[in-house]
């Protein structure tokens with residue numbers, strides 16, 4: 013039976029940065045990362061927008077606010093140190109209707125509370141930064157937003173961790189646990205551990221339940237589809253153009269992002285999906301799971317907390333290219349239907365729902381037992397936040413074991 017002091021389940025950005033932090037504090041400890049896929053980046057960490065957010069969306073009392081802006085700076089430092097391409101291209105967030113104006117003020121207040129640089133702009137100010145954007149009266153400029161090549165970050169972390177002695181076991185799915193024996197059951201035998209970090213992304217809830225946790229939550233998958241702009245039209249977007257979001261929901265709305273290689277993507281949607289890995293139309297749907305998701309979606313729809321019904325209508329509409337294009341043209345009206353090319357880019361956001369309140373959980377959630385810690389709801393901006401978030405996770409372990 014294999015054995016390690018620390019076992020990390022999942023080689024996404026959270027698992028990798030957790031391994032990185034552990035090696036920093038416990039260089040002599042043995043650390044293993046168990047990953048069910050044959051390669052890194054098959055799920056959220058390899059399928060995101062690659063935007064390093066400033067943290068302006070989150071109230072100062074949230075865990076997201078504590079780790080987002082700090083995480084972005086640490087990610088940029090890491091990129092500087094290891095020659096990973098990133099660009100501090102900034103972003104404009106624009107109001108598209110009268111109802112957005114109070115939210116603009118709220119975001120600016122968040123920025124002041126958390127010491128994030130942000131500037132309120134009038135229409136002319138927005139157009140100086142993004143000449144083709146179409147704000148309704150106002151916008152916000154966030155100079156510290158950046159774009160990064162997510163794949164390069166994952167690969168570099170893997171290289172450094174391997175050099176420092178971290179053992180990677182790919183193609184190894186964790187299926188169960190015998191907690192009193194400190195033993196994980198996996199697709200290729202048992203693995204004994206001193207302490208487990210569950211960083212399994214869209215499956216983190218399933219693993220947490222094996223440890224007797226995650227009782228108050230269920231996970232619902234939301235599909236993020238992207239289109240790509242034709243090369244000849246990428247000049248319509250200089251950096252990042254985002255709408256003012258509905259801050260009662262954990263999604264930022266379809267936006268335009270100029271990624272590190274200069275391509276411009278429009279997306280992602282947040283369409284309810286019927287499987288944790290339902291990347292295609294039917295791919296990744298299992299009957300039991302699909303029924304569970306359908307049941308919980310129906311309950312949320314009927315309860316209609318935080319305008320869930322309106323969100324579902326608007327997002328399902330975006331399965332149609334016409335509706336998707338309408339959402340994008342509210343940001344940049346000059347974009348035409350034939351400027352959009354299909355892109356293979358699609359991701360799933362594993363969104364936690366609180367069963368007691370019947371609301372989508374907005375913040376990161378962490379639960380633990382004496383020998384394990386579970387990262388639940390590692391939704392956006394978990395990529396941005398990863399280094400600072402993992403520092404906090406390891407700090408929690410250290411405090412509990414002092």
Ligand SMILES: Cc1cc2nc3c(=O)[nH]c(=O)nc-3n(C[C@H](O)[C@H](O)[C@H](O)COP(=O)(O)OP(=O)(O)OC[C@H]3O[C@@H](n4cnc5c(N)ncnc54)[C@H](O)[C@@H]3O)c2cc1C
Nearest residue numbers: 022024025026048057060061063186213236359391394396
């Ligand atoms: C469409 C989209 C756009 C996004 N855009 C941004 C953005 O611009 N900026 C930002 O900061 N964030 C963004 N995010 C969010 C961000 O990508 C995620 O929050 C982050 O990548 C989560 O990382 P993770 O390590 O928790 O999960 P993952 O990357 O999903 O990694 C979890 C890993 O665990 C493995 N695993 C699962 N179950 C098991 C098991 N039983 N045994 C072993 N291994 C297992 C999986 O194979 C996977 O590799 C976006 C997300 C999506 C979907």
